[in-house]
Amino acid sequence: MNRHSLFFKLNLFFLFTVAALIAFFVMTVREFEAQELHLIEKKVLHDEAEIRKIILEEVGDPEKRFKARGYRVIEYPETIKSDLKQIFRHPPSSFPLIVSERILDGRLKIYRDSDNLYFELIGPDHSTMIASPMDVYRPKWIPFLFGSMMAILILLYWTMLRSLKPLKTLAEQIRRFGEGNMDVSTKSEKRDEIAFVANQFDAAAKKIRAMKEARTLFMRNIMHELKTPITKGKLSVALMNGGEEEEVLRRAFERMEQLIQEMAEVEMITSQSLDLNPDVCDLKTMVNDVSTLLFIENDRRVQFVCHPCKVIADCKTLTIVIKNLIDNGLKYSPDNSVEICCKKGVIQVINKGEPLPKNFEEIIEPFAKGEPNHSEDSFGLGLYIVKSILDAHGAELDYRYEGGRHIFSIRGLKPAK
Known part of the structure; x- marks a missing residue:
């Protein structure tokens, strides 16, 4: 206990x-x-x-x-x-x-x-x-008093246990709410302090649900409304005859499209609370899928420096994690390459580069940028998405800078047999 x-x-x-x-x-x-x-x-x-x-x-x-x-x-x-x-x-x-x-x-x-x-x-x-x-005084009130006090004590104990019992239900509902189940209710008709806390939490949960639904609707409407003008803009740019103005517009539309894609990933993570389907995930297969997504044709850009491994995770979302880490490494590496390693269930993505200009805790915040000279290529959502997905898996993203190399380590995933 x-x-x-x-x-x-x-x-x-x-x-x-x-x-x-x-x-x-x-x-x-x-x-x-x-x-x-x-x-x-x-x-x-x-x-x-x-x-x-x-x-x-x-x-x-x-x-x-x-x-x-x-x-x-x-x-x-x-x-x-x-x-x-x-x-x-x-x-x-x-x-x-x-x-x-x-x-x-x-x-x-x-x-x-x-x-x-x-x-x-x-x-x-x-x-x-x-x-x-023999006339000896034997007080009869002693056993009566003892019995009365014991009965009152047991009654108070039983009453307090009944009053505190809703705490277990409240704790279970809060746990479920913390795990992402928004359809919980802790409303109570009682008038004690526990009922007051339960009703306050119920009101807060309803408010959070309403805010989340409003935010989700807002994000989806924004992304939907932006896709149409971006598509039209890209078509218009494609019809231009070239020149510096075309290049500026093309990069602007590509950046807007990239932002919408990253916002869609964030929306998927936060709105659906990642409904995970654990399975055996092969790291080599995921890296091959990522290479296809990122149009990496040269195998030397992404290399395994140790044997690949298999872990238990949601393969779809873990692939997004690997993609963002590899994409991040390719963008900030001077030789445009990354190394992949897996030892005892710890997956490492390694790339060369200068030390981070900020603390790692700041870098993983949304819209944070790693290096100023690459700020135009990223919106700073990649590592935030990585951390959010790993948090849902009960894993963590560890970072260290050693020997001129950035080493991102995924810890806490269960190795597959």
């Missing part, structure tokens, strides 16, 4: 409180028992002295003398002995020596039940048992 969980802390608090309540009850009972024992010790000493005095008087009938002093002679002690509890088998230090000796040598035995003390006087010929009424 998670030690930081509220349920773990609640259970721990309940167990600690129950243990403390039981300990308090036991200590209270023992305190009353100790007080009762002290009172019984005093009564035993008093009654034992009185009984000896009555016996020594030797005037009149002994039974009547005992009765006159509040004592009672038991005619048939053997009939009740089995129901009595013998006490002070080992005399306490508070007893006088004469009493202790009589107890130890068996001439005096002391018993008790809930209402009386019994003194068995054992002689050489016969035994006599004298009963003395």
